[in-house]
Amino acid sequence: MTNALNLLAPVDTLAIDYTRDFAAPVSAVFRAHSDPDLVKQWMGPSRNEMTIERWDFRTGGGYRYLHRGPDGGEYWFNGVFHTVRDDEFLIQTFEFELAPDMVNIEFMWFEDLGSGRSRLRGRSICPSIEARDGLLSSPMESGMTEGYDRLEALVAS
């Protein structure tokens, strides 16, 4: 698939960089990030497992949500929306509450590619290389989801 996520986490940096193209206008991609009813349909381990407690999507606003694992484990996340520019740009913080103070700063650029296509460009800055590598290898990202095998099948399809 040509739209596949491109992710980079160079060894000696604090960053996770990525780009992802979408066959949809930039306004739709932005809305899928701003509207909590839409957000919970795609973000997180699997459908209907994301509960949004707070979603105040504006500059100076914030959010808190819950991912519930298949084992019943509860994983809370929170952050502030530092800068919101519609259809264009977003800065937010991100904190996994089981790793308090390990706050990431996330930048997202929403770019119009024309012909109804768009590109999301993201950069997440972690507080330390250890925190970054921990996030990248975190079992909360994979252990609570349907399992690695299924992910591989998904990507192979």
Added chain:
Amino acid sequence: MRSDEDAETGLDRAFLALADPVRRAIVARLSRGPATVNELAAPFDITKQAVSKHIQVLEQAGLVTRSRDAQRRPVHLDAEALERLTAWIDRYRLDAERNYRRLDGLLAAMTAHNIEHEGKNP
């Protein structure tokens, strides 16, 4: 099959070994092919003994091996160990990609139903 815990310990040891910039440089050099201790020591302003120590750490972490036979005893990178090391980032990427595929589906539904400005579930 190794248990998750064994795998975690192996990963920890490997990442610890790579926490040092000299050892990362050695691994980077070995990714281009085997080299002797002398060759590995050349770019650094440290003694051959210090480089040998670094290689020992990498060896204990299972990242490199040394040929037993030849006089030169070149150091080899263990490609499989390095693959295990990069598997974790792939896991993260796959998780993120799975989310974005779900978003693809959502965007298609949004466009089809022209609900972009209502934000209702399709």
